[in-house]
Amino acid sequence: xxxxxxxxxxxxxxxxxxxxxxxxxxxxxxxxxxxxxxxxxxxxxxxxxxxxxxxxxxxxxxxxxxxxxxxxxxxxxxxxxxxxxxxxxxxxxxxxxxxxxxxxxxxxxxxxxxxxxxxxxxxxxxxxxxxxxxxxxxxxxxxxxxxxxxxxxxxxxxxxxxxxxxxxxxxxxxxxxxxxxxxxxxxxxxxxxxxxxxxxxxxxxxxxxxxxxxxxxxxxxxxxxxxxxxxxxxxxxxxxxxxxxxxxxxxxxxxxxxxxxxxxxxxxxxxxxxxxxxxxxxxxxxxxxxxxxxxxxxxxxxxxxxxxxxxxxxxxxxxxxxxxxxxxxxxxxxxxxxxxxxxxxxxxxxxxxxxxxxxxxxxxxxxxxxxxxxxxxxxxxxxxxxxxxxxxxxxxxxxxxxxxxxxxxxxxxxxxxxxxxxxxxxxxxxxxxxxxxxxxxxxxxxxxxxxxxxxxxxxxxxxxxxxxxxxxxxxxxxxxxxxxxxxxxxxxx
Numbered sequence: 397x398x399x400x401x402x403x404x405x406x407x408x409x410x411x412x413x414x415x416x417x418x419x420x421x422x423x424x425x426x427x428x429x430x431x432x433x434x435x436x437x438x439x440x441x442x443x444x445x446x447x448x449x450x451x452x453x454x455x456x457x458x459x460x461x462x463x464x465x466x467x468x469x470x471x472x473x474x475x476x477x478x479x480x481x482x483x484x485x486x487x488x489x490x491x492x493x494x495x496x497x498x499x500x501x502x503x504x505x506x507x508x509x510x511x512x513x514x515x516x517x518x519x520x521x522x523x524x525x526x527x528x529x530x531x532x533x534x535x536x537x538x539x540x541x542x543x544x545x546x547x548x549x550x551x552x553x554x555x556x557x558x559x560x561x562x563x564x565x566x567x568x569x570x571x572x573x574x575x576x577x578x579x580x581x582x583x584x585x586x587x588x589x590x591x592x593x594x595x596x597x598x599x600x601x602x603x604x605x606x607x608x609x610x611x612x613x614x615x616x617x618x619x620x621x622x623x624x625x626x627x628x629x630x631x632x633x634x635x636x637x638x639x640x641x642x643x644x645x646x647x648x649x650x651x652x653x654x655x656x657x658x659x660x661x662x663x664x665x666x667x668x669x670x671x672x673x674x675x676x677x678x679x680x681x682x683x684x685x686x687x688x689x690x691x692x693x694x695x696x697x698x699x700x701x702x703x704x705x706x707x708x709x710x711x712x713x714x715x716x717x718x719x720x721x722x723x724x725x726x727x728x729x730x731x732x733x734x735x736x737x738x739x740x741x742x743x744x745x746x747x748x749x750x751x752x753x754x755x756x757x758x759x760x761x762x763x764x765x766x767x768x769x770x771x772x773x774x775x776x777x778x779x780x781x782x783x784x785x786x787x788x789x790x791x792x793x794x795x796x797x798x799x800x801x802x803x804x805x806x807x808x809x810x811x812x813x814x815x816x817x818x819x820x821x822x823x824x825x826x827x828x829x830x831x832x833x834x835x836x837x838x839x840x841x842x843x844x845x846x847x848x849x850x851x852x853x854x855x856x857x858x859x860x861x862x863x864x865x866x867x868x869x870x871x872x873x874x875x876x877x878x879x880x881x882x883x884x885x886x887x888x889x
Contacts, residue, residue, distance in 0.1 A: 415744055416775070416776075416780070416843050417744070417780060418846070419780060419782065419784065419877075421459060421712065421714045421750055421752070421753070421782060422456055422457050422458045422459065422771075422780060423457065423513075423683075423714065423754065424452055424457045424461070424753060424756070424760060425463070425515070425753060425755050425756050425757055426445075426461065426463065426757045426758075427463045428462075428466055428471055428482045429463060432758070433482065433483060433497075434481065434482050434483070435485040438491060438493055438495045442495075446504065448758065448761050449505065449508055449510070451760075451761045452761060453508045453510065455760060455768045455772045456771055456776020456779075457510065457754070457760070458509070458510055458780060458782065459512075459576070459753075459782070460505050461513045461515040462497075462498065462513070462515055463515040463517075464497070464498050465477070465480075465514075465515075466480055466482055466517055466523070467517070467520050467522050467523050467526060467549075468522070468533055468535070469481070469530075471483050471498060472497060472499065473499075474565070474568065476561070476568060477533070477534065477565065478529075479530075483497065487528065487529060487533070489530075498514060498573055502575060506851075509826065509849045509850075509851070511576035511577065511782065512575055512577075513575060513576055513578065513579040513636070513638070514569050514575045515579040516566070517580070517583050518551070518584070518624075519550050519558075519583060520550055520551075521535055521542055521549040521551050522535075522548060524547040524548060541555050541558055543594070543595045543596060544595070545586045545589075545595065546586070546589045550586060552596060553613070553667075554596055554599035554603055554612070555599060556619075559620040559624075562624070563623050566578055566624055566627050567627050567628075567631050570627075570628055570632050570635050571632070576635065577635060577636035577637065577638055577680070578635065578636075578638075579638050580624075580638070580640070581639075581640050582640060582641050582642045582662075582666070582668075584666050585613055585665075585666050585667045585668075587660070587665070587666065594613075610664065613667035614663070614667045616667070617669070618669060618672060618673070621639075621673050621678050622676070622678050624678075625637050625677075625678040625679065633821065634788065634820070634821050636785065636788075637678075637680050638679050638680050638682065639670065639681075639682060639683070640683040640684070640716055641662050641666075641668055641684055641685065642660065642662050642666060642684070643687060643688070643716070644659045644661055644662065644700065645662050645663055645671060645684075645703075645707070646662070646663045647659070647661055651663075655699055655703040656699050657699060657700065658693075658694045659694050659695045671709065674711050675710075680712075680785055680787075680788065681713075681714060681783075682708070682711055682712070682713050683713075683753050684713070684715070685716035685755070686700050686715050686718075687716065687717075687755065688718075689725035689735055690727070690728055691725070697739065701715060701739075701742050701743065702742075702746065704748075704749075705746035705748050705749055706748075708748025710787075712748075712750040712751070712785075713750065714749070714750060714751045714752055714753055715743050715749060715752040715753070716755055717739065718755050719754055719759035719760060719764055719765075719767050720759055720764060722734060722735050722736050722739060722765075722767070723735075723736065723766075724765075734765055736765070736767060750783040751780075778843035778844050778846065779843060779848070780843060781846075781849075781877045781879070782876070782877045784877070785876050788876060789874070789876050791821070791878060792872075792878040792879055792880050792881075793822055793823065793824050793873070793874045794816060794817065794880060795880050795882075795883050796871070796880070797812065797813040797814070797815060797816075798811070798812060799870055799883045800812075801885060807856065807858065808856075808857045808889065809856055809857065810829075810855040810857055810868055810870070810885060811853065811854045812854070813853060814853055815872050815880065823874065824872035824874060825851070825874060825875050826850065826851050826872075826877070827849070827850055827852075827853070827870055827871065827873060828848075828849055828871045828879065829846070829847045829849075829850065829868060829869070829870050830847060830868065830871075831845065831847040831866055831867070831868055832866065832867045833864065833865065833866060834866070840882065855868075857887065858889065859889050860889055862888040864888065864889055865886065866888070867884060867886050868885045868887065869885075870882065
């Protein structure tokens with residue numbers, strides 16, 4: 397059976413491989429709230445993360461979401477919140493020997509030409525399993541700014557001072573760390589528990605002007621998202637702000653424009669009006685968590701990905717993929733294969749979708765169901781640049797300068813100089829190197845022609861007797877991977 401599944405996936409992968417895009421978001425979530433790093437020494441955690449990043453890089457992942465704020469805490473040296481128990485085992489206790497996981501992760505991701513997005517949970521202040529909060533936790537400064545809900549403690553989303561505080565936390569991260577994005581997950585108002593009401597009567601009486609409480613709650617989250625977006629953009633304009641909401645916006649039985657599903661709803665149950673955030677331009681990307689399988693009776697993956705494609709709006713839509721559920725279920729049209737091939741075929745054929753993100757990174761690293769192997773060998777077997785963000789910046793950097801071949805004792809080296817750029821967003825951060833044989837058509841749109849992405853201004857070449865004539869082209873990439881015009885250099889290797 398295993399060989400049949402492999403053969404069928406190869407057939408599907410061969411079809412998808414031919415269409416590997418030049419620009420595609422290929423992300424993975426590395427979570428902390430599950431306790432996988434709790435109590436690890438610095439050296440063990442760095443070794444663990446290094447090994448994960450190395451495998452993910454080989455699997456073609458080009459963006460990492462690293463969870464740094466799980467419950468009003470920090471897996472970084474925060475000026476506002478205590479060290480996380482999910483790092484040291486005790487909230488408020490600094491790592492010993494000292495290190496800063498976020499700073500380290502940013503550096504390590506960038507060394508591997510990956511983006512690093514700081515992943516935060518905005519309103520959760522205590523998980524159910526947390527028994528003790530550090531005396532520096534925000535709760536002890538303003539207890540009336542929080543409420544309990546079924547064992548959770550949450551920053552009350554209806555209190556404007558909470559928006560201000562969380563945005564100060566965001567600003568601190570963006571200002572002090574070279575992150576590529578701020579990322580929020582699916583938790584806004586709490587997931588509903590049957591028979592348990594949200595205890596926000598006092599907040600509603602104080603801050604609302606009457607009217608429907610659901611509309612008021614949604615507007616609270618809207619105002620917070622707008623403020624968070626403006627905080628990021630005003631601090632460092634190149635840093636992206638994105639969200640990964642629950643996979644159902646609304647069901648058709650609630651709204652005729654909703655999806656043909658019957659599950660929990662962002663709009664009605666979590667008070668998250670995701671489509672409004674996209675419409676208003678308050679997010680730079682949207683990653684709905686489409687964690688179900690194709691054929692799920694309540695929330696069919698194919699139904700949902702088609703619905704989100706139709707409602708992608710003016711921002712890139714990436715698909716949140718559940719690795720374990722994908723490999724657990726067989727393709728309804730092919731019982732000899734799991735659903736990875738069918739899902740990728742949908743993802744890459746529908747408009748408005750520019751990539752995916754894998755939940756969770758460790759499942760990819762462990763190659764569950766050959767998922768990582770198929771990414772590496774087929775779906776991600778060519779290099780992909782990030783999707784463009786023209787609403788942030790559409791200006792390409794200038795061309796590289798002084799491109800030449802230098803013959804050294806160790807062989808030929810392709811050298812160039814960085815282009816001139818005064819402003820941060822005009823400077824080159826990376827370079828794309830394309831390679832063609834002398835008789836090969838020059839096509840910069842075909843991802844198979846990207847030889848490498850590098851931060852260096854040189855590339856060591858392999859000399860094999862000078863029998864093959866190559867043409868190299870080098871382009872400059874800025875922080876948002878806007879691409880300059882190419883510069884050409886010929887060499888016989």
